[in-house]
Amino acid sequence: MISIFIVFIIFASFILFFINKLTDSLCEQKEIPEERQSQVFRTINILVTILLISSFVEIMFTT
Template sequence: MISVFIVFPIFAGFILFFINKLTDSLCTQKEIPEERQGNVFQTINILVTILLISSYVDILFT
């Protein structure tokens, strides 16, 4: 159980980091204007964070 408290946040940090790298590559490849890139990053980060939190809660209560 203690490993969940240590390993999962580290794992989540790596996931967020790599998702942001992939989002940056997407914005560059699709030539999304600078004004819209902030919204793209914010939307993707919020959705991934919700997914990670729900996964964490699911692991804790199963």
């Protein structure tokens, strides 16, 4: 159980890193102003975090 938790944390941190990298590319490509970029990053990070937490809960209750 602890090993699943550790692997999931590592996996989740890679996902968040790459999602932020892709979000940065999106902001540059669409030329989103600096003032709005923080809102875009915050929204995407919150939604991805919710998705990761729900995935973790599903994994824990199905094993």
